[in-house]
Amino acid sequence: MSGGRHLVFLRTAWVLAILTALYLPIVSVVLASLANTRYMRFPHRVWTLDAYRDAMASYTTWTIHIISLKIALVVVLVAVVLGTLGAMAYARYQWKGRSLFQRALVLPIFFPQPVLGLALLLSFSAVGIAPSWQTAIVAHLVWIVPIVTLVISIRLFGYDPAQEEAAFDLGASRWQVAREVTLPVLWPGIFSGALFAFLLSWSNLPLSAYTSGADTPLPVWLFTRTATNYSPLVPAVAVIGTVVSALIVLALVLLRRLAAR
Amino acid sequence: MTSPSADTTPRPAALTLTGLTRVFDTLRAVDGVSVDIAEGEFFTIVGPSGSGKSTLVRLLAGLDRPTSGSLHLRGRDITQVPANRRPTAMVFQSLALFDHRSVGQNIEFAMKMKGVPPARRRERALELLSLVRLPESYYDRPVTQCSGGERQRIAVARALASEPEILFFDEPLSALDYRLRKTLEVELKELHQRTGSTFIYITHSLEEAMIMSDRIAIMRDGKFVQIGTPAEIYARPMNRFVAGFMGEVNILPVEGGLFTDLDQPAPGAAGAYGVLRPEALQLDGAGAVGFEAEVAQRLMLGSRTQYHLTRGETKFIAEVPGGAPVLELGSRARFSFDPAAIAWVDD
Amino acid sequence: MRKPGVLFALPLIVFLLAVFALPMLIVAWYSLMPGRTFSLTAQPSLDNYRAILSAGYERPLMWSLIGATLTVAICAVLAWPTAKILHHHAGRWAVVVTALIALPIFISESVRMFGLYMFMMPGGGILAGTLNEVFGIRIGSLLNTRVGALLGMIYIHFPFMLFPTLLGVAMIPADRVDVARDLGAGGWAVFREVELPLAMPGLLIGGLLTFVLCIGANAEAAILGGRAVTVITAAIESRFNYAQDWPMGAALTMLMIAATALIVFPVLRRIDLNRIIRR
Numbered sequence: 069m070s071g072g073r074h075l076v077f078l079r080t081a082w083v084l085a086i087l088t089a090l091y092l093p094i095v096s097v098v099l100a101s102l103a104n105t106r107y108m109r110f111p112h113r114v115w116t117l118d119a120y121r122d123a124m125a126s127y128t129t130w131t132i133h134i135i136s137l138k139i140a141l142v143v144v145l146v147a148v149v150l151g152t153l154g155a156m157a158y159a160r161y162q163w164k165g166r167s168l169f170q171r172a173l174v175l176p177i178f179f180p181q182p183v184l185g186l187a188l189l190l191s192f193s194a195v196g197i198a199p200s201w202q203t204a205i206v207a208h209l210v211w212i213v214p215i216v217t218l219v220i221s222i223r224l225f226g227y228d229p230a231q232e233e234a235a236f237d238l239g240a241s242r243w244q245v246a247r248e249v250t251l252p253v254l255w256p257g258i259f260s261g262a263l264f265a266f267l268l269s270w271s272n273l274p275l276s277a278y279t280s281g282a283d284t285p286l287p288v289w290l291f292t293r294t295a296t297n298y299s300p301l302v303p304a305v306a307v308i309g310t311v312v313s314a315l316i317v318l319a320l321v322l323l324r325r326l327a328a329r
Numbered sequence: 330m331t332s333p334s335a336d337t338t339p340r341p342a343a344l345t346l347t348g349l350t351r352v353f354d355t356l357r358a359v360d361g362v363s364v365d366i367a368e369g370e371f372f373t374i375v376g377p378s379g380s381g382k383s384t385l386v387r388l389l390a391g392l393d394r395p396t397s398g399s400l401h402l403r404g405r406d407i408t409q410v411p412a413n414r415r416p417t418a419m420v421f422q423s424l425a426l427f428d429h430r431s432v433g434q435n436i437e438f439a440m441k442m443k444g445v446p447p448a449r450r451r452e453r454a455l456e457l458l459s460l461v462r463l464p465e466s467y468y469d470r471p472v473t474q475c476s477g478g479e480r481q482r483i484a485v486a487r488a489l490a491s492e493p494e495i496l497f498f499d500e501p502l503s504a505l506d507y508r509l510r511k512t513l514e515v516e517l518k519e520l521h522q523r524t525g526s527t528f529i530y531i532t533h534s535l536e537e538a539m540i541m542s543d544r545i546a547i548m549r550d551g552k553f554v555q556i557g558t559p560a561e562i563y564a565r566p567m568n569r570f571v572a573g574f575m576g577e578v579n580i581l582p583v584e585g586g587l588f589t590d591l592d593q594p595a596p597g598a599a600g601a602y603g604v605l606r607p608e609a610l611q612l613d614g615a616g617a618v619g620f621e622a623e624v625a626q627r628l629m630l631g632s633r634t635q636y637h638l639t640r641g642e643t644k645f646i647a648e649v650p651g652g653a654p655v656l657e658l659g660s661r662a663r664f665s666f667d668p669a670a671i672a673w674v675d676d
Numbered sequence: 677m678r679k680p681g682v683l684f685a686l687p688l689i690v691f692l693l694a695v696f697a698l699p700m701l702i703v704a705w706y707s708l709m710p711g712r713t714f715s716l717t718a719q720p721s722l723d724n725y726r727a728i729l730s731a732g733y734e735r736p737l738m739w740s741l742i743g744a745t746l747t748v749a750i751c752a753v754l755a756w757p758t759a760k761i762l763h764h765h766a767g768r769w770a771v772v773v774t775a776l777i778a779l780p781i782f783i784s785e786s787v788r789m790f791g792l793y794m795f796m797m798p799g800g801g802i803l804a805g806t807l808n809e810v811f812g813i814r815i816g817s818l819l820n821t822r823v824g825a826l827l828g829m830i831y832i833h834f835p836f837m838l839f840p841t842l843l844g845v846a847m848i849p850a851d852r853v854d855v856a857r858d859l860g861a862g863g864w865a866v867f868r869e870v871e872l873p874l875a876m877p878g879l880l881i882g883g884l885l886t887f888v889l890c891i892g893a894n895a896e897a898a899i900l901g902g903r904a905v906t907v908i909t910a911a912i913e914s915r916f917n918y919a920q921d922w923p924m925g926a927a928l929t930m931l932m933i934a935a936t937a938l939i940v941f942p943v944l945r946r947i948d949l950n951r952i953i954r955r
Binding site: 083271 | 679680681682684685687688689691692695696698699700702703706716754757758761762765766773776777780782783784785786787788789790791792793794795797799800801802804805806809831834835884885888889891892894895898899902909912913916922925926929932933936940944
Binding site: 230241 | 428429
């Protein structure tokens, strides 16, 4: 059968095609940023990093990053706290109503975000709250808290709760049991959950678009500048924003590695 | 309830249970259990699943509160004292080792809770490692990398490290394979002899209990049916339930002084049933009561041979030494027994 | 003894009630209010819903639903072979490739769409410009077309279809396929009778997630479809902003929620999340 080598070639080609398709648009962003003309003309006559210099010097760049960061940080904190509590209810204890709770928790994930954003916008306005970066936080949390809960819950499957009883039997107080047994088991999930929450919040578009009001986080700014008012500054800011979020995540991962030594 | 123990000098009571009861909704899982457990005793509670033995040991350890009754440790009432303040420690059925920690960290846990400094903790942990026959090099090893038998020993060492006055064992060997179980049974017995602590052990296997215990309590439906030394339980069971717990026995109903299944007089009958152990049936016809039966099945058990016999509607089980002449299937043979070997029970 | 499970669940229950259930109720109430007003205390009525039936909202709704279905179908067709290759044939590359496919999920949708826009732009766009420069070919543009919007949706959501499908494929025990072959089943039969049913939970979750994420499809449609496409969420938004008709917008939102619920609930009921996570 001559199928063998052909198949390997086909398979590799397929995977490479998929990867190329996935990354071409992303590479396009970088390519678009390397110009200095106010209209997009590829290939560029002049390849330059001017757009980045302008972006770094721009006050707007600074503002939108700060707003995204403010939102993301609060989202991470709240999501991690609520997620840990939720994970304990989701996976650690048996209680009446747990399966209903488990299904209800997952609902916000399977919900169209623009519709959710609109519903929240309407509700905020109905109670007299103007949309701002704070309402965006709430919007993000609606769908991020369930995700973080699930991520942390995974650590509890296969967990023997008798460990907590054993610790108690050996003289630990309830608080010590939590600190010595339960939290160390949960911690890797909490850390991953925090990273997820950060990235999902930083990159979110539909929810922010409707609920951030006058404050513009990065994705919303990018969205409004995509089809109109073009300049190479826009993709430059996009690249900077993506790199910043990657650096933050990397820094946290490295910190954790160091702390574990 | 308590059989008189003729061969042990009375020791002071370490743990006194008085009418201990635990009710869940309508289920009386533990129903009025009372016993004095002596200092340094190896006391085993044996019972089938659902007998309440795990519930009972959790009450003793303080992981659960009794509905009524009391518990005294050397005269001090500890009924309401929670587990983390009782000077006791338990080896759990699932072992409940801290999977995210090393062997040393597991063993040192109780000491860490008491605030013992790290150097002293390490010293004691290494002592305990050698007590349970594990190499010192295991100190830093993650417990997830240890085998079943090793995890057992770590669980015991961890419990011992809390310097308990009483040590509880909740069916710790039930998940292990036969050889490992046999090895650990002996080791636990030796550990008991070396430390001299009071051990309270739960199991569903009477055989296991016989090997290790000073006294055994048979439990059924939340109550203690019989308490006694292994020899007493074996030779003088109180009823058919206790007698049958060890394995197969021959039950001979007696009516009007006659063995109804054998149509023969029952000399010295003292109850409604006579319990006869398989090994009491002999092939040589020397016993006073004898009968003929057909060999239905033959099982070679190594040091002895087990025969399943039928006599009309009745079935018997006999065990003879391995060296005795082998009986063919379907052949008829004469068995006899000495009436003194019978344990008489009423139900 | 206190019930710890309930205590731990309480903060989350309060949270979900306040920020998820309550807004839905508010929107529902708003949808019953008279159109073009901001009042919340008027007499409730179903006027808005009647108006929807007579006005021309079917087209945007249909586009949303059809677009989402097409996206799910195409993503599924693309994801299945990819998942099989990664699971069975990739060996040590599996982890790297999977990570590479996962990475774009964490890059903002806005960035990826911007890139797609730059790529598809006619004239000076990345694709058009390169083809022109290197090969002298001039091509039209997929921007401002339905196909363009669809391409955008497929591009953004492919990873969301892939990962649950990967999970589903991983759930097929290898020996089942061997047994089927042994009993005489050919390739298509093996797929239909063995692989598809066993991988179904993963496929359902992936399909559901992708469908729900697409059904808003607001951004892709706006940017890449332009005037050729109006999705339902855009229609809702215009009710809020241009027409200042919040009750009508609310009614349309309720319609969307109902459509979503109709799809989500039956499928979720069939899947036991516990079982899947445990694998």
